[in-house]
Amino acid sequence: MEDERLDVELDFGENELIPAIAQDVETxxxxxxxxxxxxxxxxxxxxxxxxYYSRSRDELWQKGGSSGHVQQVKEIRVDCDxxxxxxxxxxxxxxxxxxxxxxxxxxxxxxxxxxxxxxPDKVYE
Amino acid sequence: MEDERLDVELDFGENELIPAIAQDVETxxxxxxxxxxxxxxxxxxxxxxxxYYSRSRDELWQKGGSSGHVQQVKEIRVDCDxxxxxxxxxxxxxxxxxxxxxxxxxxxxxxxxxxxxxxPDKVYE
Numbered sequence: 001m002e003d004e005r006l007d008v009e010l011d012f013g014e015n016e017l018i019p020a021i022a023q024d025v026e027t028x029x030x031x032x033x034x035x036x037x038x039x040x041x042x043x044x045x046x047x048x049x050x051x052y053y054s055r056s057r058d059e060l061w062q063k064g065g066s067s068g069h070v071q072q073v074k075e076i077r078v079d080c081d082x083x084x085x086x087x088x089x090x091x092x093x094x095x096x097x098x099x100x101x102x103x104x105x106x107x108x109x110x111x112x113x114x115x116x117x118x119x120p121d122k123v124y125e
Numbered sequence: 126m127e128d129e130r131l132d133v134e135l136d137f138g139e140n141e142l143i144p145a146i147a148q149d150v151e152t153x154x155x156x157x158x159x160x161x162x163x164x165x166x167x168x169x170x171x172x173x174x175x176x177y178y179s180r181s182r183d184e185l186w187q188k189g190g191s192s193g194h195v196q197q198v199k200e201i202r203v204d205c206d207x208x209x210x211x212x213x214x215x216x217x218x219x220x221x222x223x224x225x226x227x228x229x230x231x232x233x234x235x236x237x238x239x240x241x242x243x244x245p246d247k248v249y250e
Contacts, residue, residue: 007235019144021155028153030146033209045233077238079228080221084158086229096205103204104211108170110132113202 011083012038017053020085022063022095025074031095032103034063036085048073050087067123069093094118136208137163142178145210147188147220150199156220157228159188161210173198175212192248194218219243 012018017035024031036044037053040060044051050063050071064070070092077086094117096103105114137143142160149156161169162178165185169176175188175196189195195217202211219242221228230239 008231008233019158021146021158023153023155028148030148030155030211033144033146033204076233077229078231078233079158080223080225080230081228084228085233086155098205100205103206103209104202105205106133106203108133108201108203108210 008078009082010041010078010085011081013083017055018083018085020050020052020087022050022071022087022089022091024091025088026090029102030104031071031089031091031101041085044073044076044087050089063095064092067093067097069095069118069123071095093123097124099123133203134207135166135203135210136206138208142180143208143210145175145177145212147175147196147212147214147216149216150213151215154227155229156196156214156216156226166210169198169201169212175214188220189217192218192222194220194243194248196220218248222249224248 016037019033020036021033022031034052040051040053050073052061054061071089073087073089075088094101099116099118099120100114101117102114106112141162144158145161146158147156159177165176165178175198177186179186196214198212198214200213219226224241224243224245225239226242227239231237
């Protein structure tokens with residue numbers, strides 16, 4: 001099974017990172033976009049929990065590792081060019097560190113359209 | 126009106142590009158991920174049709190300019206960090222140059238899960 005993974009060839013590019021979109025598998029809502037290294041992808045596949053690579057902290061991280069707002073990955077899809085991933089997930093709590101369900105909680109004009117589902121001051125201490 | 130745009134501050138980063146997710150506004154399906162320059166975003170806002178920036182061709186392009194498979198942009202959302210966009214669109218035909226409705230038509234294991242909606246040999250001559 002381990003050997004049969006990654007049947008679709010991926011193109012991680014020069015910086016060895018690929019964008020991954022997290023989509024609520026039930027509602028279709030787009031919850032966040034983050035970056036994935038080969039190690040983050042392997043950790044996601046091995047645990048069933050979404051892992052990403054933080055460009056600012058320069059480290060692998062498990063979504064929800066500190067907040068408990070984990071993402072159970074039900075399916076991973078790959079785009080035509082192999083340079084973007086779609087994590088189809090069950091989101092515990094909210095995806096956004098601001099307390100919103102989705103990181104995409106605002107329109108470009110600044111209108112808030114998303115739903116706040118937790119108080120970040122209580123979750124991140 | 127022109128002056129009031131971009132109320133949410135965007136972070137285009139060093140290479141002046143930001144990833145944009147195109148999502149079917151009716152079904153919630155994620156159709157593609159591409160990159161947007163400030164000029165591509167302005168063209169999108171000015172025309173209501175999705176524009177992107179091709180990293181391989183190094184040029185601004187309008188989605189569907191040659192295929193006719195344009196994307197009418199109904200809403201643009203911004204993520205919490207201002208470094209990713211969500212284009213909520215009406216997709217004419219298919220988003221993928223391979224003929225599928227979505228570029229994310231395969232699982233990472235290589236199973237085809239998407240719907241083919243046109244014959245690329247007939248659309249791109």
